[in-house]
Amino acid sequence: MPAESSNTFDIFLERLLSGEKRAISRAITEVEDETPQAEQLLRKIFPKTGTAFRIGITGPPGAGKSTLTNELALHYRKQNLSVGILAVDPTSPFTGGALLGDRIRMQPAALDDGVFIRSMATRGSLGGLSKKAKDAADILDAAGKDIVIFETVGVGQSELDIAQAADTTVVVLVPESGDAVQAMKAGLMEIADVFVMNKSDRDGANQAVTALKAILQFRVTHEGTEWIPPVVKTIGTSSNGIGDLAAAIEEHRKFEAATGVLRSARTKQLRERIYELVNEHLNANFWTGEREQYIEQNIGEVMNRNLSPYDVAEKLTRSG
Amino acid sequence: MPAESSNTFDIFLERLLSGEKRAISRAITEVEDETPQAEQLLRKIFPKTGTAFRIGITGPPGAGKSTLTNELALHYRKQNLSVGILAVDPTSPFTGGALLGDRIRMQPAALDDGVFIRSMATRGSLGGLSKKAKDAADILDAAGKDIVIFETVGVGQSELDIAQAADTTVVVLVPESGDAVQAMKAGLMEIADVFVMNKSDRDGANQAVTALKAILQFRVTHEGTEWIPPVVKTIGTSSNGIGDLAAAIEEHRKFEAATGVLRSARTKQLRERIYELVNEHLNANFWTGEREQYIEQNIGEVMNRNLSPYDVAEKLTRSG
Numbered sequence: 001m002p003a004e005s006s007n008t009f010d011i012f013l014e015r016l017l018s019g020e021k022r023a024i025s026r027a028i029t030e031v032e033d034e035t036p037q038a039e040q041l042l043r044k045i046f047p048k049t050g051t052a053f054r055i056g057i058t059g060p061p062g063a064g065k066s067t068l069t070n071e072l073a074l075h076y077r078k079q080n081l082s083v084g085i086l087a088v089d090p091t092s093p094f095t096g097g098a099l100l101g102d103r104i105r106m107q108p109a110a111l112d113d114g115v116f117i118r119s120m121a122t123r124g125s126l127g128g129l130s131k132k133a134k135d136a137a138d139i140l141d142a143a144g145k146d147i148v149i150f151e152t153v154g155v156g157q158s159e160l161d162i163a164q165a166a167d168t169t170v171v172v173l174v175p176e177s178g179d180a181v182q183a184m185k186a187g188l189m190e191i192a193d194v195f196v197m198n199k200s201d202r203d204g205a206n207q208a209v210t211a212l213k214a215i216l217q218f219r220v221t222h223e224g225t226e227w228i229p230p231v232v233k234t235i236g237t238s239s240n241g242i243g244d245l246a247a248a249i250e251e252h253r254k255f256e257a258a259t260g261v262l263r264s265a266r267t268k269q270l271r272e273r274i275y276e277l278v279n280e281h282l283n284a285n286f287w288t289g290e291r292e293q294y295i296e297q298n299i300g301e302v303m304n305r306n307l308s309p310y311d312v313a314e315k316l317t318r319s320g
Numbered sequence: 321m322p323a324e325s326s327n328t329f330d331i332f333l334e335r336l337l338s339g340e341k342r343a344i345s346r347a348i349t350e351v352e353d354e355t356p357q358a359e360q361l362l363r364k365i366f367p368k369t370g371t372a373f374r375i376g377i378t379g380p381p382g383a384g385k386s387t388l389t390n391e392l393a394l395h396y397r398k399q400n401l402s403v404g405i406l407a408v409d410p411t412s413p414f415t416g417g418a419l420l421g422d423r424i425r426m427q428p429a430a431l432d433d434g435v436f437i438r439s440m441a442t443r444g445s446l447g448g449l450s451k452k453a454k455d456a457a458d459i460l461d462a463a464g465k466d467i468v469i470f471e472t473v474g475v476g477q478s479e480l481d482i483a484q485a486a487d488t489t490v491v492v493l494v495p496e497s498g499d500a501v502q503a504m505k506a507g508l509m510e511i512a513d514v515f516v517m518n519k520s521d522r523d524g525a526n527q528a529v530t531a532l533k534a535i536l537q538f539r540v541t542h543e544g545t546e547w548i549p550p551v552v553k554t555i556g557t558s559s560n561g562i563g564d565l566a567a568a569i570e571e572h573r574k575f576e577a578a579t580g581v582l583r584s585a586r587t588k589q590l591r592e593r594i595y596e597l598v599n600e601h602l603n604a605n606f607w608t609g610e611r612e613q614y615i616e617q618n619i620g621e622v623m624n625r626n627l628s629p630y631d632v633a634e635k636l637t638r639s640g
Contacts, residue, residue, distance in 0.1 A: 039630070046628040263623070270622050270629055274615055277633035282602045285637065295594055302590050303583070308366040309590055310359070313597035317605065 009037075013044055019082070019144040021116060027143075028118055031135045034128075042135055045142035050266070052084075052141035055249060056150045056166030063172045064198045067236035068245070069151045073115050075242050076147050084140030087119040087151045088133045088162060116140065130161035131276075134269075137165065163191045165269060167262060168252045170245070172196045175208040192229050194248045200233035200241070209233065227255055291316055329357075333364055339402070339464040341436060347463075348438055351455045354448075362455055365462035370586070372404075372461035373573060376470045376486030383492040384518045387556035388565070389471045393435050395562050396467050404460030407439040407471045408453045408482060436460065450481035451596075454589075457485065483511045485589060487582060488572045490565070492516045495528040512549050514568045520553035520561070529553065547575055611636055 015023035030038045055072075057065050066087070073083045120133055137148045150162050163169045171192035195216075197209050209231050216229060230248045234241030256262035294316060301307040335343035350358045375392075377385050386407070393403045440453055457468045470482050483489045491512035515536075517529050529551050536549060550568045554561030576582035614636060621627040 043628055043630045046630070047625045050623075050625060267619055267623055271615060271619055273629040274619075274622070274632050274636075277629055278606070278636055279599070279603060281633055281637040282606055283599060286598070286602055295591060299587055299591055299594075302594070303370075303587055305367045305370060308363055309593040309597055310363045310366070312594050313601055316594075316598055317601040 009040075013041075016139070016143055017045070017048060021113075024084075024116055024139060024143050025118070027139045028120075028136045031132050031139065032120065038135070042138060045138065048142035049138045050141065052137070052145050052148045053168075053253060054137060054141075054148045054150065054166045056152065056163045056169040057172060058152045058163055058169065059172030059196075059198075060174075061153055063174050064236040065151055065153075065172050068172060068196065068198060068234060068242075069149055071236055071239050071242045072245060073147075073149065074112070074239075075246050077112055077114050081146040082114045082144060083147045083149065084116045084137075084143075084145040085118070085149045085151060086133055086136050086140070087117065088129065089119070089121045089153050116143075116145065130165075133162050134165045160191065167256060167265070168193045168249050170194045170196055170249065172198050173208070173212070174199045175202045175205040193227065193252045194245070195229050195231040196234050196241075196245060197231060198234050198236050201235050205233065227252065227261075329360075333361075336459070336463055337365070337368060341433075344404075344436055344459060344463050345438070347459045348440075348456045351452050351459065352440065358455070362458060365458065368462035369458045370461065372457070372465050372468045373488075374457060374461075374468045374470065374486045375569060376472065376483040376489040377492060378472045378483055378489065379492030379516075379518075380494075381473055383494050384556040385471055385473075385492050388492060388516065388518060388554060388562075389469055391556055391559050391562045392565060393467075393469065394432070394559075395566050397432055397434050401466040402434045402464060403467045403469065404436045404457075404463075404465040405438070405469045405471060406453055406456050406460070407437065408449065409439070409441045409473055436463075436465065450485075453482050454485045480511060487576060487585070488513045488569050490514045490516055490569065492518050493528070493532070494519045495522045495525040513547065513572045514565070515549050515551040516554050516561075516565060517551060518554050518556050521555050525553065547572065547581075 012023060012026075016027050027041060030041060057069050057072075059065050069085060069087075073085060076083050118136065120129065120136065133150060137150065140148045150166055152162050169191050171194075173195065175197065195212060197205060197212065199205070200209075212231055216231075230251075232241055232245045232248050234245055236242075253262075256265075295312065298307055298312050302309060302312060332343060332346075336347050347361060350361060377389050377392075379385050389405060389407075393405060396403050438456065440449065440456065453470060457470065460468045470486055472482050489511050491514075493515065495517065515532060517525060517532065519525070520529075532551055536551075550571075552561055552565045552568050554565055556562075573582075576585075615632065618627055618632050622629060622632060
């Protein structure tokens with residue numbers, strides 16, 4: 001996307017908006033690499049966003065999220081809906097994040113031309129991953145995908161940020177993990193709109209579902225509304241229960257649309273985006289060479305504890 | 321710490337600086353709860369910071385970090401050094417973070433009066449945990465602790481942020497995990513100053529150490545200096561190798577002091593703190609009721625895609 005030629009840019013934009021895979025891929029790369037063109041692109045496509053339905057799928061490692069995501073995508077394809085999948089793994093290597101790309105390639109949905117799959121990982125660079133994932137969702141949305149699925153590992157703040165960008169969040173658990181109690185303790189219960197008990201052919205599945213439902217009784221109602229998350233039993237490896245899962249998601253979507261929750265959540269997202277952009281602009285406008293210089297001139301005194309970081313910051317912002 | 325009485329505040333400050341446990345505990349709570357007094361407190365104690373040596377201990381779940389941290393603390397106590405431990409777990413419940421507090425209480429170091437242990441977890445509130453952990457380290461530093469240890473789970477960005485605030489970062493691995501290769505892939509190799517192969521009585525420990533050392537040959541040298549991270553074998557449960565670990569940390573400390581790495585890393589931390597504070601002030605000064613109002617007046621048009629978040633942000637910052 002060379003900046004010098006607006007014509008080239010327009011052609012690229014057209015290809016992107018018509019849903020061409022290579023154009024989508026390149027646009028997401030621009031966002032990942034934080035190129036100067038990325039903001040221009042996001043700005044241009046913004047009017048075309050807001051139509052895709054966004055589903056978040058999260059849960060502990062090994063719960064079978066990848067297989068479920070894949071099955072769900074194939075289910076939507078049978079209904080002639082186009083699907084974009086963003087497999088986001090902000091964790092460090094210990095949970096195997098680096099291998100996500102390889103695993104994804106082996107899924108049958110990747111062979112379907114109506115499904116776009118992209119894996120986004122930190123790759124050492126770290127930071128801003130949740131923002132990039134949201135921008136990538138905007139790209140898929142503008143490119144005409146009916147459904148965008150975020151698949152995340154569910155072990156940190158970035159994943160929760162992403163979950164909050166989803167219209168419906170599915171939390172996947174498995175019978176043997178005792179995750180339900182753990183999930184309740186740390187507030188993941190509040191973000192779940194639909195629960196999946198995957199691998200439900202295993203021992204203890206029914207008891208786990210019963211326990212989860214019992215815990216849900218204590219759940220704080222979601223923004224004052226009446227939605228009680230259903231618990232769907234699935235066996236991802238044999239597509240068992242995928243229809244039920246899709247039905248539960250659809251029911252939640254209808255509920256959100258009817259109660260205005262969808263609109264208010266999306267408004268909140270856009271409001272936050274404006275605040276982020278203003279913050280970026282304020283910083284870009286503020287940092288003159290002279291002000292950066294002022295810090296360098298005083299940092300030695302801060303190291304010596306004759307000045308505090310608070311003093312320096314105050315001096316700078318007062319003079320501005 | 322009632323703001324109305326500066327006398328009460330001064331007495332509290334005195335108790336804190338003299339190292340009183342209850343005062344330390346209360347100060348960290350102020351920081352965790354983001355009370356208005358927290359900044360006042362941090363500002364006051366800043367001149368007393370900069371003397372504690374800060375050690376980061378990170379690694380995958382189950383590597384035995386907690387036991388090692390504990391043994392290391394007891395080792396320092398025998399040398400009459402006072403120790404503060406911050407056990408930081410920014411992960412969501414699936415890795416068992418919520419249980420950290422209970423586990424810590426069972427460690428013998430907690431019974432030693434020269435050791436202050438505090439567990440900091442997200443507890444659903446999320447966000448800002450690494451900043452809070454650094455502020456807590458400043459409190460322990462000002463309260464006279466000779467050593468401050470950050471213990472983190474090592475599966476996300478917050479942990480890496482915290483590791484960067486440590487003077488020496490110890491990465492703990494175990495023989496059977498194959499973590500070394502994974503760690504290399506995602507850049508954790510760059511933050512490790514000392515490696516520990518814990519549970520080194522297990523099968524494959526020697527091979528794992530050999531493999532790790534082979535990988536370290538390919539390590540990019542740390543900021544142009546010549547430090548090559550040693551690999552220390554420990555058996556945390558029997559205190560085996562703890563003396564070697566302490567010696568390796570001490571050697572790294574001396575190296576950092578001699579080469580100026582310590583000073584430049586700490587200068588970088590303070591510079592970043594100033595930038596953060598300026599950013600906070602810029603936002604606080606910018607957001608008048610009128611400007612917030614402007615967003616509310618236009619958010620509907622953004623939802624309808626007649627305006628973009630970029631337009632609104634630009635309008636706001638141009639008028640300012």
